Each structure stands twice: as C-alpha cells, then as structure tokens.
Amino acid sequence: MDPAVLPILSCPRCRAGAPFSDLRTPRCSACGLEPASASAGFIDLIDVSVGEPPLTTTEQRLMESDLVARVYDRFWRPTFVRLFAGAGAGAAVGGLSGELFIHKHGLSIDDRPGPWLDLSCGPGAFARALAAAAPGALIVGLDISRAMLDVAAQRTGGYTNVVLVRADAHALPFVDGAFGGVNNAGALHAYDYPELVFREIRRVLRPGGHYVGSTFAEAPSLFGRLAARAAGIRRFAPSELRAWLQRIGFADYEDVRLGGALVFRVRRP
Ligand SMILES: C[S@@+](CC[C@H](N)C(=O)[O-])C[C@H]1O[C@@H](n2cnc3c(N)ncnc32)[C@H](O)[C@@H]1O
Numbered sequence: 001m002d003p004a005v006l007p008i009l010s011c012p013r014c015r016a017g018a019p020f021s022d023l024r025t026p027r028c029s030a031c032g033l034e035p036a037s038a039s040a041g042f043i044d045l046i047d048v049s050v051g052e053p054p055l056t057t058t059e060q061r062l063m064e065s066d067l068v069a070r071v072y073d074r075f076w077r078p079t080f081v082r083l084f085a086g087a088g089a090g091a092a093v094g095g096l097s098g099e100l101f102i103h104k105h106g107l108s109i110d111d112r113p114g115p116w117l118d119l120s121c122g123p124g125a126f127a128r129a130l131a132a133a134a135p136g137a138l139i140v141g142l143d144i145s146r147a148m149l150d151v152a153a154q155r156t157g158g159y160t161n162v163v164l165v166r167a168d169a170h171a172l173p174f175v176d177g178a179f180g181g182v183n184n185a186g187a188l189h190a191y192d193y194p195e196l197v198f199r200e201i202r203r204v205l206r207p208g209g210h211y212v213g214s215t216f217a218e219a220p221s222l223f224g225r226l227a228a229r230a231a232g233i234r235r236f237a238p239s240e241l242r243a244w245l246q247r248i249g250f251a252d253y254e255d256v257r258l259g260g261a262l263v264f265r266v267r268r269p
Helices: 003-008 058-062 066-085 095-107 125-133 146-155 194-204 222-230 238-248
Strands: 116-119 139-143 162-166 179-184 205-216 251-258 261-267
Touching: 003 162, 066 146, 066 222, 066 261, 095 125, 095 179, 095 205, 095 261, 116 125, 116 194, 125 139, 125 146, 125 162, 139 146, 146 162, 179 194, 194 205, 194 238, 238 251, 238 261
Parallel strands: 116 139, 116 179, 139 162, 179 205
Antiparallel strands: 205 261, 251 261
C-alpha cells in the first residue's frame, strides 16, 4: 500500500492529522486507536468504538453483498442506470467508458496534481481509470462496503498508486485540503445526509480543486419513477443541486445531462 497516503490521513476518532506511522499495524500516535490492519487490501478507518454505521436503506444492504459487488460493473450498474435514468444515460456516451471519460475530463486530471479521491468507489472502475490516467499520483478509493472494497482490491491490485480505505463519506478520515480533486460517481442517492457529505468534500479539497459527481435527475418514464420510488432512490433536480452546492461554498457549477442522469462539476474557490 502506497505510504504516500500517510500524511493525508486523519484519525477517525480524535481527528489528529497523519496519525499512523505505518499501515501494516496502524496505531494513532495521538489517541491510541488501532484500526483493522491493511492486510485485507484496504485500511479500515471506521471507528469501532462508535460502532458500525447503520445500513438504513435496501440499497445500502445490497451493496454489502459479495455477489452484488462481483457483478456490479457488468450487470448491476448498467441495469439500474437504464431503469432509473433511461436508455439515454448509458447509450449517449457509450456506457461506463463514456462516463469515465466525462469524470476524468471534469477533474482536469491531465493538468493538475493529485492526490485524487474516488469517493464511494464501489468495485473500483473509476479508481482504476484515474490510476491509469495519473500513474504518478496517489489515488484513494473510499467506500463503506467491505464487499465492494474486497472486489476493488482484487481489481486495482495491478496499480501501486491506489490505496483503498473503508470509511463513512459523512466523516472523511483525511486532513483539510488533502486532495486535488474528488470524484463521486453514482452515490449521492445512497447517503443519509448529502449535506454533510458535501461539506466533507469541500473540507478535504484543496482551494481550486474540482468535485465531480453524478446522480439521478429526472425519471425517464412512469415505470422508472415508480421503480426508483420503490427502491428508495432519491433524485436531485439540477437547480436544487446547484443552489445547495453554492450555499455550501462551491463555485462554477456546470452539468451534463445523460438521459435522466447528470454529471456535475463544481470548484472549491
Ligand atoms: C451505486 S454505488 C456506486 C459505485 C461507483 N462509484 C460507481 O459509480 O460505479 C454506491 C456506492 O456508495 C457506497 N456508499 C453508500 N453509503 C456510503 C457511505 N456512507 N460512505 C461511503 N460509501 C457509501 C456503497 O457502498 C456503494 O459502493
């Protein structure tokens, strides 16, 4: 695991910066917290003294399934993107590869230094794309699901610049201004409190850094609306998202529509 991550970590319990001197047997130098070691392929920074975060939605529970994590990129994601955002969401840009292109472009990864955070990385498709695009930069993939991180660890194994972290997006275990950019694909609807996550993203971004996210906007059909409602999928109107992000202190909101989904970008001033 790339030791370049050590200076940007913060302790999930006492919030001290750079709390660990190594990742094999991490121990916080300020409060003594000993998170699970990185031997599983990811470093587990859930504060066990507080307990595991509750899984409040069906989707969150499904994301803990080994089977869902294994079939996610090929089957799960394309099926549900089509169902909840219409055929245009994938077809217009050539499916996941097109979306990856938009996200990489939105982050300006070729022109800026990292490190880069792939927030709620799932099985790691975006983290892999970022690692290939920026071989000299550190890429941190973060997710709360062990099943997703297990698969991400297998699939990013060939990239020495990828570090995987288990943590909650509502309380990111990184120092202020740690990242040059934050990628956050298809996960806003999964958070209990998006506002807290936006504030955390702003905090861990360096001034000038971009936050690129994608989410469900408009329902393509009555069937899609009903299916999304039954699954508890929240939709974000672009005007609502823009006002929300501006209020939190982001600037330069832009978005691209992909059927009923949207990819947006903002900048931390
Ligand atoms: C729909 S998947 C998207 C995965 C990937 N970014 C992609 O676009 O293919 C949503 C991801 O958000 C993660 N997630 C849900 N709640 C989270 C939280 N509170 N903190 C971090 N990750 C979370 C889930 O475990 C899941 O991997």
